[in-house]
Amino acid sequence: MNILVTGGAGFIGSNFIRYMASKYDYTLVNLDALTYAGHLTNLTRLPDKKNYQFIKGDIGDRSLLNQIFRQFSIDIVIHFAAETHVDRSIAHPEIFLQTNVLGTNILLEVAKENWQTELSTKNNIQYKTGVKFIQISTDEVYGTLEKEGFFTEETNLAPNSPYSASKAAADMIVRAYYETYGLPINITRCSNNYGPFQFPEKLIPLMISQALQDKKLPVYGDGKQIRDWLHVYDHCRAIDAVLHKGKAGEIYNIGGNSEMENIEVVKLLLKLLGKKESLIHFTEDRLGHDRRYAIDHSKITKELGWKPIYQFEKGIMETINWYVQHDGWLFNKAALVY
Numbered sequence: 001m002n003i004l005v006t007g008g009a010g011f012i013g014s015n016f017i018r019y020m021a022s023k024y025d026y027t028l029v030n031l032d033a034l035t036y037a038g039h040l041t042n043l044t045r046l047p048d049k050k051n052y053q054f055i056k057g058d059i060g061d062r063s064l065l066n067q068i069f070r071q072f073s074i075d076i077v078i079h080f081a082a083e084t085h086v087d088r089s090i091a092h093p094e095i096f097l098q099t100n101v102l103g104t105n106i107l108l109e110v111a112k113e114n115w116q117t118e119l120s121t122k123n124n125i126q127y128k129t130g131v132k133f134i135q136i137s138t139d140e141v142y143g144t145l146e147k148e149g150f151f152t153e154e155t156n157l158a159p160n161s162p163y164s165a166s167k168a169a170a171d172m173i174v175r176a177y178y179e180t181y182g183l184p185i186n187i188t189r190c191s192n193n194y195g196p197f198q199f200p201e202k203l204i205p206l207m208i209s210q211a212l213q214d215k216k217l218p219v220y221g222d223g224k225q226i227r228d229w230l231h232v233y234d235h236c237r238a239i240d241a242v243l244h245k246g247k248a249g250e251i252y253n254i255g256g257n258s259e260m261e262n263i264e265v266v267k268l269l270l271k272l273l274g275k276k277e278s279l280i281h282f283t284e285d286r287l288g289h290d291r292r293y294a295i296d297h298s299k300i301t302k303e304l305g306w307k308p309i310y311q312f313e314k315g316i317m318e319t320i321n322w323y324v325q326h327d328g329w330l331f332n333k334a335a336l337v338y
Contacts, residue, residue: 001130002027004074006059006107007081009034011198012136012232014042016078019236021046029072030054031065032081036336037199041329059103062110069114076243077111077133079104082170085201086140086163090287093162100166101173108133108177115183125182134242135174135187139228139253140164142189144290151189152296153251160288178249186246188239190254191295194315195232196322200334204316207266208323209334211275221285223263226292230256231310231319241304252304255295258312265316272320 003020007013008030017028032038034056046052053072057064059081068074081103083089083096115131142151143158157172159165177183198205210217238254246252263280270277301307323330 001076002029002072002074003076003078004029004031004068004072005078005080006031007038007079008032009038009040009042009054010080011037011042011195012193012235013080014197015195015232016080016236016239017043017052018046019233019240021049021052023240025051027051027072028053029068029074031057031059031068033058037084037201039333042197059107060098062106065107065110066114069110074111074114075128075131077107078136078239078243079107079134080136082136082167084163086161087201087286089161089163089166093166096162096166097169100163101169104135104170105173108174108183112177112181112183127182127184131184132243132246132248133174133177133183133185134239134246135171135185136239137167137171137187137189138164139189139191139255139293139295140290141168141171142293145292145294147292150294150296151253153189153253153299160290184248186242186248187251188242188254189251189295190235190238191228191230191256191293193230193232193235195319196326197329198232199337200330201337203262203265204269204319205323205330206334206337207269208273208320209330211270211273211279212324212327213331214275214279216281217266217270217279218281218283219263219266220283220289223266223280223282224261225289226259226261226294227265228255228293228295229258229260229265229312229315230254230308231315234308234310237309238300238306241300241306245304247303252300253295253297254300254306255297256308256310256312259294260312268316269320272317
Protein backbone atom coordinates (compact mmCIF):
# COMPACT_ATOMS: atom_id res chain seq x y z
CA MET A 1 0.00 0.00 0.00
CA ASN A 2 1.37 3.41 -0.99
CA ILE A 3 0.16 6.26 1.23
CA LEU A 4 0.48 10.00 0.70
CA VAL A 5 0.45 11.82 4.04
CA THR A 6 -0.02 15.56 3.62
CA GLY A 7 1.25 17.70 6.48
CA GLY A 8 3.31 14.83 7.82
CA ALA A 9 5.89 17.08 9.47
CA GLY A 10 3.29 18.61 11.77
CA PHE A 11 2.11 17.42 15.16
CA ILE A 12 -0.53 14.81 14.31
CA GLY A 13 0.91 13.95 10.90
CA SER A 14 4.37 13.13 12.27
CA ASN A 15 2.90 11.02 15.06
CA PHE A 16 0.81 9.18 12.46
CA ILE A 17 3.83 8.48 10.25
CA ARG A 18 5.78 7.07 13.20
CA TYR A 19 2.77 4.97 14.21
CA MET A 20 2.30 3.54 10.70
CA ALA A 21 6.02 2.94 10.12
CA SER A 22 6.21 0.93 13.33
CA LYS A 23 3.16 -1.20 12.47
CA TYR A 24 3.06 -1.74 8.69
CA ASP A 25 5.39 -2.29 5.77
CA TYR A 26 3.70 0.40 3.68
CA THR A 27 5.31 3.08 1.53
CA LEU A 28 4.79 6.44 3.25
CA VAL A 29 5.24 9.63 1.24
CA ASN A 30 5.25 12.77 3.37
CA LEU A 31 4.33 16.00 1.56
CA ASP A 32 4.79 19.09 3.74
CA ALA A 33 5.44 22.75 2.96
CA LEU A 34 7.41 23.12 6.22
CA THR A 35 5.64 26.28 7.32
CA TYR A 36 6.20 27.54 10.87
CA ALA A 37 4.51 24.52 12.56
CA GLY A 38 6.02 21.76 10.40
CA HIS A 39 9.51 20.52 11.24
CA LEU A 40 11.54 17.55 10.05
CA THR A 41 12.97 17.25 13.55
CA ASN A 42 9.59 15.70 14.41
CA LEU A 43 10.62 12.69 12.29
CA THR A 44 14.29 12.15 13.12
CA ARG A 45 13.67 8.83 14.88
CA LEU A 46 11.48 6.87 12.54
CA PRO A 47 11.55 3.13 13.36
CA ASP A 48 12.03 2.23 9.68
CA LYS A 49 13.01 4.70 6.96
CA LYS A 50 13.42 2.35 4.02
CA ASN A 51 9.82 2.88 2.88
CA TYR A 52 9.64 6.57 3.82
CA GLN A 53 10.06 9.53 1.47
CA PHE A 54 9.85 13.23 2.31
CA ILE A 55 8.93 15.80 -0.33
CA LYS A 56 8.83 19.51 0.41
CA GLY A 57 5.89 21.10 -1.35
CA ASP A 58 2.44 22.61 -1.23
CA ILE A 59 -0.89 20.81 -1.65
CA GLY A 60 -1.87 23.64 -4.00
CA ASP A 61 0.86 22.64 -6.49
CA ARG A 62 -1.09 20.52 -8.97
CA SER A 63 1.96 19.64 -11.07
CA LEU A 64 3.87 18.35 -8.04
CA LEU A 65 0.87 16.36 -6.83
CA ASN A 66 0.49 14.67 -10.20
CA GLN A 67 4.18 13.80 -10.18
CA ILE A 68 3.89 12.25 -6.70
CA PHE A 69 0.79 10.22 -7.57
CA ARG A 70 2.42 8.79 -10.68
CA GLN A 71 5.92 8.23 -9.30
CA PHE A 72 4.73 6.45 -6.15
CA SER A 73 1.45 4.95 -7.44
CA ILE A 74 -0.43 6.49 -4.52
CA ASP A 75 -3.35 4.38 -3.25
CA ILE A 76 -4.33 6.30 -0.12
CA VAL A 77 -4.36 9.98 0.84
CA ILE A 78 -4.36 10.90 4.52
CA HIS A 79 -4.96 14.64 4.44
CA PHE A 80 -3.63 16.40 7.56
CA ALA A 81 -2.19 19.47 5.85
CA ALA A 82 -3.98 22.58 7.09
CA GLU A 83 -3.62 25.88 8.83
CA THR A 84 -4.98 25.09 12.29
CA HIS A 85 -4.58 27.84 14.87
CA VAL A 86 -7.78 29.76 15.59
CA ASP A 87 -6.00 32.95 16.70
CA ARG A 88 -4.05 33.10 13.44
CA SER A 89 -7.26 32.52 11.46
CA ILE A 90 -8.86 35.54 13.13
CA ALA A 91 -5.91 37.71 12.12
CA HIS A 92 -5.39 36.26 8.61
CA PRO A 93 -8.45 34.31 7.40
CA GLU A 94 -7.36 34.44 3.75
CA ILE A 95 -4.42 32.10 4.44
CA PHE A 96 -6.80 29.52 5.93
CA LEU A 97 -9.15 29.70 2.96
CA GLN A 98 -6.27 29.31 0.52
CA THR A 99 -4.76 26.24 2.18
CA ASN A 100 -7.69 24.50 3.83
CA VAL A 101 -10.31 25.03 1.13
CA LEU A 102 -8.61 25.59 -2.22
CA GLY A 103 -5.67 23.33 -1.37
CA THR A 104 -8.02 20.50 -0.42
CA ASN A 105 -9.96 20.94 -3.66
CA ILE A 106 -6.79 20.66 -5.77
CA LEU A 107 -5.72 17.55 -3.86
CA LEU A 108 -9.14 15.96 -4.41
CA GLU A 109 -9.06 16.76 -8.10
CA VAL A 110 -5.62 15.20 -8.56
CA ALA A 111 -6.69 12.09 -6.63
CA LYS A 112 -9.82 11.77 -8.75
CA GLU A 113 -7.93 12.13 -12.01
CA ASN A 114 -5.19 9.68 -11.07
CA TRP A 115 -7.49 7.03 -9.60
CA GLN A 116 -10.10 7.12 -12.36
CA THR A 117 -10.13 4.14 -14.71
CA GLU A 118 -13.25 4.90 -16.72
CA LEU A 119 -15.43 8.00 -17.11
CA SER A 120 -19.04 7.37 -18.00
CA THR A 121 -22.14 8.88 -16.41
CA LYS A 122 -22.14 11.31 -13.47
CA ASN A 123 -22.58 8.69 -10.75
CA ASN A 124 -20.84 5.76 -12.42
CA ILE A 125 -17.19 6.74 -12.42
CA GLN A 126 -14.92 3.77 -11.83
CA TYR A 127 -11.81 3.92 -9.64
CA LYS A 128 -8.83 1.69 -9.06
CA THR A 129 -9.42 -0.95 -6.39
CA GLY A 130 -8.33 -0.08 -2.88
CA VAL A 131 -8.02 3.70 -3.20
CA LYS A 132 -9.28 6.07 -0.51
CA PHE A 133 -9.10 9.74 0.48
CA ILE A 134 -9.31 10.46 4.24
CA GLN A 135 -9.99 14.02 5.31
CA ILE A 136 -8.71 14.76 8.83
CA SER A 137 -11.07 17.35 10.29
CA THR A 138 -12.08 18.70 13.68
CA ASP A 139 -15.01 18.82 16.08
CA GLU A 140 -14.84 22.62 15.81
CA VAL A 141 -16.87 22.45 12.58
CA TYR A 142 -19.92 21.68 14.75
CA GLY A 143 -19.69 24.97 16.63
CA THR A 144 -20.34 25.09 20.37
CA LEU A 145 -22.39 23.10 22.87
CA GLU A 146 -24.34 24.03 25.96
CA LYS A 147 -23.68 22.22 29.26
CA GLU A 148 -25.40 19.04 28.06
CA GLY A 149 -25.22 16.92 24.92
CA PHE A 150 -22.56 15.70 22.50
CA PHE A 151 -21.56 16.19 18.89
CA THR A 152 -22.60 13.26 16.67
CA GLU A 153 -21.95 12.71 12.99
CA GLU A 154 -25.49 14.01 12.37
CA THR A 155 -24.93 17.34 14.17
CA ASN A 156 -25.39 20.32 11.86
CA LEU A 157 -22.21 22.20 11.00
CA ALA A 158 -22.08 25.64 12.62
CA PRO A 159 -18.44 26.82 12.64
CA ASN A 160 -17.71 29.99 14.60
CA SER A 161 -14.16 30.92 13.59
CA PRO A 162 -12.46 31.42 10.22
CA TYR A 163 -10.42 28.28 10.98
CA SER A 164 -13.40 26.04 11.69
CA ALA A 165 -15.33 27.58 8.77
CA SER A 166 -12.46 26.71 6.43
CA LYS A 167 -12.40 23.13 7.73
CA ALA A 168 -16.17 22.82 7.39
CA ALA A 169 -15.93 24.06 3.80
CA ALA A 170 -13.19 21.52 3.08
CA ASP A 171 -15.33 18.74 4.58
CA MET A 172 -18.23 19.71 2.33
CA ILE A 173 -16.00 19.65 -0.74
CA VAL A 174 -14.69 16.20 0.23
CA ARG A 175 -18.26 14.97 0.70
CA ALA A 176 -19.26 16.43 -2.67
CA TYR A 177 -16.54 14.44 -4.44
CA TYR A 178 -18.11 11.28 -3.01
CA GLU A 179 -21.69 12.24 -3.85
CA THR A 180 -20.91 13.65 -7.31
CA TYR A 181 -18.00 11.57 -8.57
CA GLY A 182 -18.10 8.52 -6.32
CA LEU A 183 -14.57 9.18 -5.02
CA PRO A 184 -14.02 6.83 -2.04
CA ILE A 185 -13.65 9.15 0.96
CA ASN A 186 -13.92 9.25 4.72
CA ILE A 187 -14.03 12.27 7.00
CA THR A 188 -12.82 12.06 10.60
CA ARG A 189 -13.59 14.74 13.19
CA CYS A 190 -11.56 14.62 16.37
CA SER A 191 -11.54 16.45 19.67
CA ASN A 192 -8.52 18.38 21.02
CA ASN A 193 -5.31 16.38 20.58
CA TYR A 194 -2.37 16.40 22.98
CA GLY A 195 0.92 14.53 23.15
CA PRO A 196 4.55 14.82 21.99
CA PHE A 197 5.72 17.11 19.19
CA GLN A 198 2.79 19.56 19.43
CA PHE A 199 3.77 23.07 18.37
CA PRO A 200 3.62 25.34 21.46
CA GLU A 201 0.97 27.75 20.24
CA LYS A 202 -1.60 25.21 21.49
CA LEU A 203 -2.76 25.16 25.09
CA ILE A 204 -0.92 22.23 26.69
CA PRO A 205 2.60 22.66 25.23
CA LEU A 206 2.36 26.45 25.61
CA MET A 207 1.46 26.17 29.28
CA ILE A 208 4.24 23.63 29.88
CA SER A 209 6.78 25.85 28.12
CA GLN A 210 5.76 28.95 30.06
CA ALA A 211 5.68 27.13 33.39
CA LEU A 212 9.12 25.56 32.91
CA GLN A 213 10.49 29.07 32.37
CA ASP A 214 8.48 30.56 35.28
CA LYS A 215 6.69 32.87 32.84
CA LYS A 216 3.04 33.90 33.05
CA LEU A 217 0.51 31.40 31.68
CA PRO A 218 -2.03 33.27 29.51
CA VAL A 219 -5.58 31.93 29.93
CA TYR A 220 -8.45 33.29 27.84
CA GLY A 221 -11.46 34.79 29.61
CA ASP A 222 -12.47 32.90 32.75
CA GLY A 223 -10.77 29.69 31.58
CA LYS A 224 -13.98 27.70 31.91
CA GLN A 225 -14.17 26.70 28.26
CA ILE A 226 -14.61 22.92 28.12
CA ARG A 227 -12.70 20.67 25.76
CA ASP A 228 -12.57 16.90 25.25
CA TRP A 229 -8.94 15.75 25.23
CA LEU A 230 -7.71 12.98 22.93
CA HIS A 231 -4.19 11.57 23.07
CA VAL A 232 -2.55 11.73 19.65
CA TYR A 233 -1.71 8.02 19.80
CA ASP A 234 -5.40 7.18 20.19
CA HIS A 235 -6.13 9.47 17.25
CA CYS A 236 -3.57 7.61 15.11
CA ARG A 237 -5.19 4.29 16.07
CA ALA A 238 -8.58 5.65 15.02
CA ILE A 239 -7.31 6.80 11.62
CA ASP A 240 -5.75 3.35 11.18
CA ALA A 241 -9.18 1.80 11.82
CA VAL A 242 -10.89 4.14 9.35
CA LEU A 243 -8.20 3.45 6.74
CA HIS A 244 -8.62 -0.31 6.91
CA LYS A 245 -12.27 -0.75 7.89
CA GLY A 246 -14.11 2.53 7.24
CA LYS A 247 -17.04 2.42 4.83
CA ALA A 248 -16.70 4.77 1.84
CA GLY A 249 -18.57 8.03 2.25
CA GLU A 250 -18.85 7.80 6.04
CA ILE A 251 -17.94 10.36 8.70
CA TYR A 252 -16.44 9.20 12.00
CA ASN A 253 -16.16 11.25 15.20
CA ILE A 254 -13.11 10.55 17.39
CA GLY A 255 -13.21 11.56 21.05
CA GLY A 256 -11.17 10.92 24.17
CA ASN A 257 -13.83 10.74 26.92
CA SER A 258 -11.87 13.43 28.79
CA GLU A 259 -13.87 16.64 29.17
CA MET A 260 -12.15 19.32 31.25
CA GLU A 261 -12.26 23.07 31.68
CA ASN A 262 -9.16 24.81 30.31
CA ILE A 263 -8.42 26.27 33.73
CA GLU A 264 -8.54 22.77 35.24
CA VAL A 265 -5.97 21.59 32.69
CA VAL A 266 -3.71 24.55 33.42
CA LYS A 267 -3.89 24.05 37.20
CA LEU A 268 -3.17 20.31 36.78
CA LEU A 269 -0.11 21.07 34.65
CA LEU A 270 1.18 23.50 37.27
CA LYS A 271 0.62 20.95 40.04
CA LEU A 272 2.43 18.18 38.17
CA LEU A 273 5.30 20.54 37.32
CA GLY A 274 5.56 21.77 40.90
CA LYS A 275 4.76 25.37 39.97
CA LYS A 276 2.54 27.95 41.68
CA GLU A 277 -0.91 28.93 40.41
CA SER A 278 0.13 32.58 40.74
CA LEU A 279 1.72 32.14 37.30
CA ILE A 280 -1.78 32.08 35.79
CA HIS A 281 -2.63 35.30 33.94
CA PHE A 282 -6.20 35.75 32.71
CA THR A 283 -6.39 37.66 29.42
CA GLU A 284 -9.14 39.11 27.24
CA ASP A 285 -11.18 36.29 25.74
CA ARG A 286 -10.72 35.19 22.14
CA LEU A 287 -13.23 36.56 19.63
CA GLY A 288 -16.06 34.06 19.04
CA HIS A 289 -14.59 31.62 21.56
CA ASP A 290 -16.60 28.37 21.62
CA ARG A 291 -17.65 27.42 25.13
CA ARG A 292 -17.80 23.63 25.02
CA TYR A 293 -16.89 20.73 22.74
CA ALA A 294 -17.83 17.12 23.48
CA ILE A 295 -17.68 14.13 21.14
CA ASP A 296 -19.94 11.10 20.86
CA HIS A 297 -17.65 8.45 19.32
CA SER A 298 -20.11 5.55 19.55
CA LYS A 299 -20.24 5.14 15.76
CA ILE A 300 -16.54 4.37 15.29
CA THR A 301 -16.64 2.19 18.40
CA LYS A 302 -19.59 0.11 17.23
CA GLU A 303 -18.70 -0.09 13.53
CA LEU A 304 -14.88 -0.24 13.58
CA GLY A 305 -14.09 -1.47 17.08
CA TRP A 306 -12.02 1.55 18.15
CA LYS A 307 -12.09 3.21 21.54
CA PRO A 308 -9.56 5.41 23.36
CA ILE A 309 -7.11 3.60 25.60
CA TYR A 310 -5.50 6.66 27.20
CA GLN A 311 -6.95 8.09 30.39
CA PHE A 312 -6.13 11.80 30.57
CA GLU A 313 -4.25 11.51 33.87
CA LYS A 314 -1.83 8.95 32.38
CA GLY A 315 -1.57 10.69 29.03
CA ILE A 316 -0.85 14.13 30.44
CA MET A 317 1.87 12.79 32.74
CA GLU A 318 3.58 11.08 29.80
CA THR A 319 3.20 14.27 27.77
CA ILE A 320 4.74 16.46 30.48
CA ASN A 321 7.66 14.04 30.84
CA TRP A 322 8.26 14.12 27.09
CA TYR A 323 8.41 17.92 26.97
CA VAL A 324 10.63 18.09 30.06
CA GLN A 325 13.02 15.58 28.49
CA HIS A 326 12.93 17.50 25.20
CA ASP A 327 12.98 21.04 26.56
CA GLY A 328 15.45 22.09 23.84
CA TRP A 329 12.89 21.12 21.19
CA LEU A 330 10.12 22.83 23.17
CA PHE A 331 11.87 26.15 23.83
CA ASN A 332 13.19 26.32 20.27
CA LYS A 333 9.66 25.97 18.90
CA ALA A 334 8.18 28.28 21.56
CA ALA A 335 10.49 31.03 20.36
CA LEU A 336 8.74 30.85 16.96
CA VAL A 337 5.26 31.52 18.39
CA TYR A 338 4.06 34.88 17.14
